[in-house]
Amino acid sequence: MAVKDIFEAVLSMDMPGIAAKTQTELDNGTDVGTILEDGLISAMDEVGIRFSMGDLFVPEMLMAAKVMQKGLEVLKPHLSEGQSQSKGVVVIGTVKGDLHDIGKNLVAMMVEGAGFKVVDLGVDVDSDNFVKTASAENADAIALSALLTTTMPSMANTVNAVKEAGIAAKIIIGGAPVTKTFCQEIGADGYSPDAAGAVRLIKEIVG
Amino acid sequence: MNLNADVPCRPRYRLLDNEQLQQLHNATLEILDKVGVSVKHPEALEMLRAAGCRVISKTTALIPEYLVADAIRSAPSYITVFDRNGNRAMELGGNNVYFGMGTDLLNSYDIDTGKLRKSCLQDVVNAAKVADSLEHIDFIASHAFPNEISTNLAYLAEFKAQVETSTKPIYFTAAAVDDLEFIIEMAAAVAGGADELRQKPFLIHYAEPISPLTHSQGALKKLFRCSDAGIPLNYTPALLAGGTGPVTLAGGLAVANAESLSGLVIQQLYRRGAPMISGISVTPIDMRTGNCIYGTPDERLTHTASSELYHWYGLPVWGEAGCSDSNALDGQAAMESSFQVMLSALEGCNLVHDVGYLGQGLVGSLGSLVMCSEIISYAKRIMKGFSLDTDHLALDIIKQVGPGGNYLAEMHTVKHCRTEHWLPENINRLTHEVWAKAGGKTYDEVVTDKARDILKNYKPKFLPENVLNEMDAIYNRAAEDLIGKQLDT
Numbered sequence: 079m080a081v082k083d084i085f086e087a088v089l090s091m092d093m094p095g096i097a098a099k100t101q102t103e104l105d106n107g108t109d110v111g112t113i114l115e116d117g118l119i120s121a122m123d124e125v126g127i128r129f130s131m132g133d134l135f136v137p138e139m140l141m142a143a144k145v146m147q148k149g150l151e152v153l154k155p156h157l158s159e160g161q162s163q164s165k166g167v168v169v170i171g172t173v174k175g176d177l178h179d180i181g182k183n184l185v186a187m188m189v190e191g192a193g194f195k196v197v198d199l200g201v202d203v204d205s206d207n208f209v210k211t212a213s214a215e216n217a218d219a220i221a222l223s224a225l226l227t228t229t230m231p232s233m234a235n236t237v238n239a240v241k242e243a244g245i246a247a248k249i250i251i252g253g254a255p256v257t258k259t260f261c262q263e264i265g266a267d268g269y270s271p272d273a274a275g276a277v278r279l280i281k282e283i284v285g
Numbered sequence: 286m287n288l289n290a291d292v293p294c295r296p297r298y299r300l301l302d303n304e305q306l307q308q309l310h311n312a313t314l315e316i317l318d319k320v321g322v323s324v325k326h327p328e329a330l331e332m333l334r335a336a337g338c339r340v341i342s343k344t345t346a347l348i349p350e351y352l353v354a355d356a357i358r359s360a361p362s363y364i365t366v367f368d369r370n371g372n373r374a375m376e377l378g379g380n381n382v383y384f385g386m387g388t389d390l391l392n393s394y395d396i397d398t399g400k401l402r403k404s405c406l407q408d409v410v411n412a413a414k415v416a417d418s419l420e421h422i423d424f425i426a427s428h429a430f431p432n433e434i435s436t437n438l439a440y441l442a443e444f445k446a447q448v449e450t451s452t453k454p455i456y457f458t459a460a461a462v463d464d465l466e467f468i469i470e471m472a473a474a475v476a477g478g479a480d481e482l483r484q485k486p487f488l489i490h491y492a493e494p495i496s497p498l499t500h501s502q503g504a505l506k507k508l509f510r511c512s513d514a515g516i517p518l519n520y521t522p523a524l525l526a527g528g529t530g531p532v533t534l535a536g537g538l539a540v541a542n543a544e545s546l547s548g549l550v551i552q553q554l555y556r557r558g559a560p561m562i563s564g565i566s567v568t569p570i571d572m573r574t575g576n577c578i579y580g581t582p583d584e585r586l587t588h589t590a591s592s593e594l595y596h597w598y599g600l601p602v603w604g605e606a607g608c609s610d611s612n613a614l615d616g617q618a619a620m621e622s623s624f625q626v627m628l629s630a631l632e633g634c635n636l637v638h639d640v641g642y643l644g645q646g647l648v649g650s651l652g653s654l655v656m657c658s659e660i661i662s663y664a665k666r667i668m669k670g671f672s673l674d675t676d677h678l679a680l681d682i683i684k685q686v687g688p689g690g691n692y693l694a695e696m697h698t699v700k701h702c703r704t705e706h707w708l709p710e711n712i713n714r715l716t717h718e719v720w721a722k723a724g725g726k727t728y729d730e731v732v733t734d735k736a737r738d739i740l741k742n743y744k745p746k747f748l749p750e751n752v753l754n755e756m757d758a759i760y761n762r763a764a765e766d767l768i769g770k771q772l773d774t
Contacts, residue, residue, distance in 0.1 A: 175772070177495050184528070
C-alpha cells in the first residue's frame with residue numbers, strides 16, 4: 079500500500095523523500111490518477127481538516143503544501159490534460175501604495191496549497207497591472223490586499239478598473255483595516271477577515 | 286553606619302548580560318554588512334553610497350560597522366518633549382518611563398451604547414479628553430481612526446482634534462510627507478512659530494521601516510522632514526516573528542534591530558544630531574491563525590531585550606504596553622496589560638505607547654484606557670519600592686506596642702497611612718455584601734463608567750481663539766491640496 083506512503087509523506091512534511099516516493103510508485107505501475115487523488119490530493123484534504131481543528135499550524139500546513147507540489151512535479155508529465163488542470167487561476171497582489179505583504183503571501187501560499195494556480199504580482203501593484211494580468215491569465219479571481227488605511231482607496235480604484243475593463247474574474251479583498259462593509263461599499267465580490275477564510279471564499283466563488 | 290539606610294529598595298530586572306547584548310549587536314552588524322537593507326528612496330541610497338556603503342542592487346545597501354557606530358554616537362541620548370504650553374513634560378532617555386497611547390484603531394467601543402462599531406473623529410476627541418484627565422497617561426495619541434474622513438486628511442484631523450482637546454505631548458502618524466507638512470505647520474501655529482516648535486517640540490512622529498529590512502520612500506520622506514523640523518522621530522519596525530522575520534526571538538531581534546539601526550544611520554547621515562527615539566518590536570504571528578498578536582509573553586521578552594539594547598547604546602527607547610489581544614475589556618485584557626506595563630516599568634523603557642489598545646491593534650476602548658492608567662499606577666507603586674530607614678523600620682513603635690497589641694490608632698500609623706500604601710481609584714476593596722448593595726459592578730463596568738464621567742464633567746483647557754482660527758485655515762488649505770491626491774505612502 080505505497081500510495082498510503084505518499085499520503086503520509088505529505089502529512090509528515092517529508093520534503094527530502096516525496097519525489098523518490100512518488101517516482102517509485104510510478105515505476106511500480108500504479109495508476110497516475112490514483113497517486114494524485116488518493117496520495118497527494120487526499121493528503122491535502124486531511125491537512126485542511128487538521129488545520130481547521132487546530133492540530134496543524136500555519137507553517138506546517140504551508141510546508142505540507144510545498145511537499146505536495148513537489149510530488150505533483152513528478153506526476154505532471156504523466157497526467158492527462160484534465161488531471162493536470164488547476165482548480166482555477168487567482169491573481170493576487172498588494173494594492174498601489176502598500177508594501178506590506180505578509181498577509182498577501184500567507185493567502186497566496188494557502189490558495190496555492192488548495193490546488194489553485196496563483197499569479198502573485200507582489201507589492202505596490204497598480205490597477206492596470208491587475209487588469210492586464212487577469213486578462214492574460216484568464217483569471218477566475220483577483221485577490222487584493224492592503225494593510226494601510228491610506229491605501230484602501232487603491233482597492234476601490236482597482237475594483238473600478240477591473241469592472242470597467244469588463245473582466246469577469248471575481249474580486250476579493252482582505253487585510254487588517256478591511257471590513258465587510260468596505261467590501262460592499264467598493265463593490266468587491268467577497269471579503270475574508272483571515273487567510274483560512276480567504277481559501278474557503280475562493281473555493282466558493284470559483285467552484 | 287548604614288550608608289544605604291535612606292535609600293529605598295527598588296525592584297531590579299535584567300534579562301541580558303553585556304556579552305549577550307554584544308552578541309545581538311554583532312548579529313545585527315553582520316546583517317547590515319552582509320545582507321543589507323533595501324532603501325527605496327534614491328537620494329537616501331545615494332547618501333549611503335557616498336558615506337561608504339556598498340550598493341549591491343537597485344535598492345540594496347550594505348552598511349559597514351563604522352557608520353552604525355557613528356550614528357549611535359551622534360544621535361542624542363536624551364530627548365526632552367514639552368507639553369502644548371511649553372512646559373517640560375518628558376525626558377526621554379536613561380531609565381525614565383513614560384506611558385501613553387497608540388494611534389489609529391479602526392474600531393471602537395461606543396461609550397454610550399457599549400457596542401463595537403467603526404471609529405470616528407469623536408472617538409479621537411473623547412480619547413484625548415479622557416487621557417488628558419488621567420494622571421498616569423503621559424502622552425496622548427489618536428487612539429481611534431476617523432473613518433468618516435478622507436484618509437489623506439484623516440491624520441491631520443486627528444492631530445487637530447488632539448491638540449484642541451489636550452495639553453499633553455502628542456504621538457502622531459501621517460499618511461505621507463504631504464499631510465505631515467500640514468501637521469507640522471499646525472504644530473508651529475500652536476507653538477508660536479517654527480523655531481519655537483524646534484526649541485520646544487510637543488509632538489513625536491511615528492513612522493516605520495517595513496520588515497524584513499526595507500525602508501519605503503514614503504517613510505524616509507517623513508524621516509527627513511521631521512529631522513529638518515527638529516521634531517523627535519520614532520522610527521521603529523514591527524517585525525512579525527515567523528512571518529516578516531525569523532520565528533526565533535533572537536533572529537527576529539537581530540533583523541528588527543538592523544532595520545532600526547539602519548534607519549538611525551540614514552537619519553544621522555542626513556542630519557547629525559537629529560532626535561530619534563529608537564527600539565524594536567518583535568511579536569510573533571499566531572501560528573494557529575496567522576494573526577498578528579500583541580499580548581504574548583514572547584513579545585515581552587523581545588521588548589525587554591530591545592530596552593536593554595538601547596540602554597546599552599545610550600539611546601532613547603520606545604516600546605508598547607497596555608495593548609491586549611482580547612476583543613473585550615475582560616480578564617485577558619487585564620492580564621496582558623498588567624504584565625506589559627509592569628515589565629516596561631522594570632525595563633526602564635522610555636516611551637511606552639499603545640496603552641488602551643484591544644483586539645490585536647484593531648479595537649479602541651476608553652474603559653481600557655482608564656484601566657491601564659490604574660495598572661500604571663500599580664506598577665509605579667512597585668517601582669517606588671520602600672524605605673528601610675529608622676522611621677520605616679519602626680522599631681520604636683514595635684517596642685511600644687509589644688506583643689499582642691495593635692497599631693491601628695498609633696501616631697506612626699496615622700503619619701504613614703496615606704503614603705505608605707497604594708490607594709487605587711477604581712479597584713474593588715469592599716466585601717461582597719457591601720459591594721453588591723453598592724450596585725455590584727465589575728471592574729470593566731467601573732472603569733467604563735469612569736470614562737463616561739470624565740467625558741461628562743472634565744473641562745479641558747482650550748486654545749486661544751486666534752490659534753484655533755489659524756488651525757482651521759491650515760485645515761481648509763490642506764483639504765484643498767490633499768483630497769484626491771495620490772500620496773507617496
